[in-house]
Amino acid sequence: MSTVDPVAVRREEARRSAAPGREGAPLGFGTWAALAGYGGLWALCGFGAADAASYPVASAYLTEDRYPVNDTPAFLWALFGGLIAALVLGPSGPGRCPARRATHYGPLYAAGFAHLGGAAGLLYGARQRWVRPPREGEFVDAAGVVVGSWGGGPWIVWTAQWWVPALLLVVLVLRWVRAVRGHRARHRREARAWEVIRTGRRVSGEVTDVSGTGVERDGRPQLDVVVRFTDQEGRGRWVTKRAHFGADADGGRLPRAGDRAVVWFDPLAPGDQRAIPVALCDRRGDVEESLRRGELPYL
Template sequence: MIGRGRLRAGAVTGLVLLLYGGVWFLGGLSIADLARHPVGSLYLTPDTEPSNGTPGLLWASFVALFLGPMVHGSARSALAHGWGGTPASVVPLAVFGTSVGTGFCLGAGALWVLAPDPGTDVDGAGRRGVSWGPGEWAAWTAQWWAPLLLLAFVVVRILVIVAASARESHREARAHEVMAGGVCTTGRVIEVSETGTEVGGRPRIRFVVVFTDRGGTDRRVTRYELFDRSCVPQVRDGVTVWFDPEDPDDHDAISVAGVPAMGGGSPAREK
């Protein structure tokens, strides 16, 4: 039963990702169609450039803009349920970049008007004009470098997400290790400020906690957490702090709990 459930969940996730990729493939095609006239006018003479009419694939833009965010949410939910938070962020991003880039490249190759003699202006009568400059070459080659630029951005973004996830995993492992074998002491909140960010109506609050290590030295640690507006932490609130006595400055190993809005015991970590 468990195997069938996982197989069913995997199939649903695959279908959702396939739909998500198809929606953004249409989006890439529509972008290529929308760019057909403005890009062509940069490397073609006025009498050979494509007409400036309503793009035939304009409808695909609305499909992508309307369905894309909806399917994105479903894809993230399905991936998060079966694979965790990092794949839920990385896989849809990879599918988005690949689909849009592929759609744009294929659409440009099929829809854009070819230059009669790449590198030289040629009018409708076949007469040669001046040689192309950087602008003409950039427009003519956009069908290749534009999707590659998008894919490069996606790869960099994925690497950033993976690195952040690895750091958070290390942070959580250290925090649990210290909570199990470190030193537990009391601390107090000495600073509270809003960051200006909200998630689901809950503000992200920056608060600073001070505690004293075994050597009698006061240590400070800064944390960021989401709180309900009705129970934002206050200066002088008491908290419980776990830290590594061998390295009290290791903020990744420090856990803070006991702030009332955090449920009276769930650890806070720097984010």
């Protein structure tokens, strides 16, 4: 017989996984295999898209007497099959890949495999299925006579087999750069919060207002929580914090007006909302125990 409440354990695990800035467990073999399969579906979709585009692409740089047969693309099933499978499986599987390093990185594991798979599928499909021009840069008829030179349009269309996959990779790199910057900004905010907790002033606070933003993530609504506290001069101040909350994982109910709170602030900058950590007592349990475990309060 277990001496630990399994419901409490599940709530604690869910709360830890949802806490901003917390590291997740290393990704296991099953997760990597699912991610690879997810990327493979997008590669299949990319290959099908390249095949479906072979006729309109060829009509841009070939003379009419060299057009390929305009039949139903042989790999049209790959385009729709890969796309539908990726869209259906993504939100329930690899698309919900847990964060290894903070909330900024988690979704990018699946996105990275999707971008890489799509780029590889497009490139390979174009190399295999597109009709190569007799001579790059010139229109050549079936008799082998040069009848004109390519303009910008044919060059753009023919080189799409390279620049479209490259564009997908550039977008992926930009997303990773944004994630890295977001993670570093989060790290700086956490470091500042710990500094205020250690050296600032601690006072009691009270939730005065809770409002929804209309945004929801994994069934957890995003809320704006307004907390009132009194600074060192006896002046009333209000701080607004925005976060996602889940009733099951965060103490049984959503925050509401009248909830008790603990507020830390820097006496030299009591109006700097970014440097005011807040703990909602009715949801975090023992605040002191949370701090001893190295867990930041709700920010």
